[in-house]
């Protein structure tokens with residue numbers, strides 16, 4: 001665990017511009033949101049959109065250490081949504097699982113991904 005305190009600037013991945021004197025208004029840093037639209041027949045309970053965003057929440061007291069950044073997946077389904085927060089490490093594992101699962105069913109032949 002690092003003992004990083006609340007920084008004076010946004011982290012490099014933050015899409016906003018949160019100056020140190022505006023912490024009262026902005027309580028977290030957030031990256032730009034990327035979305036995957038899922039094309040499925042409506043009426044099913046499958047999600048219709050996934051948003052992915054990196055966020056770092058800040059404590060009320062600027063003297064306290066900032067919380068660790070999290071990778072947030074927002075699952076939109078039927079007008080509702082559910083938020084899943086992952087640590088960067090968990091998100092990386094998850095992404096690798098998705099990629100390898102996709103590779104398994106991908107019919108493009110000759111993936112060309114080396115193992116090193």
Ligand SMILES: [Zn+2]
Pocket residue numbers: 009010011014015016017018028029030
């Ligand atoms: Zn920021």
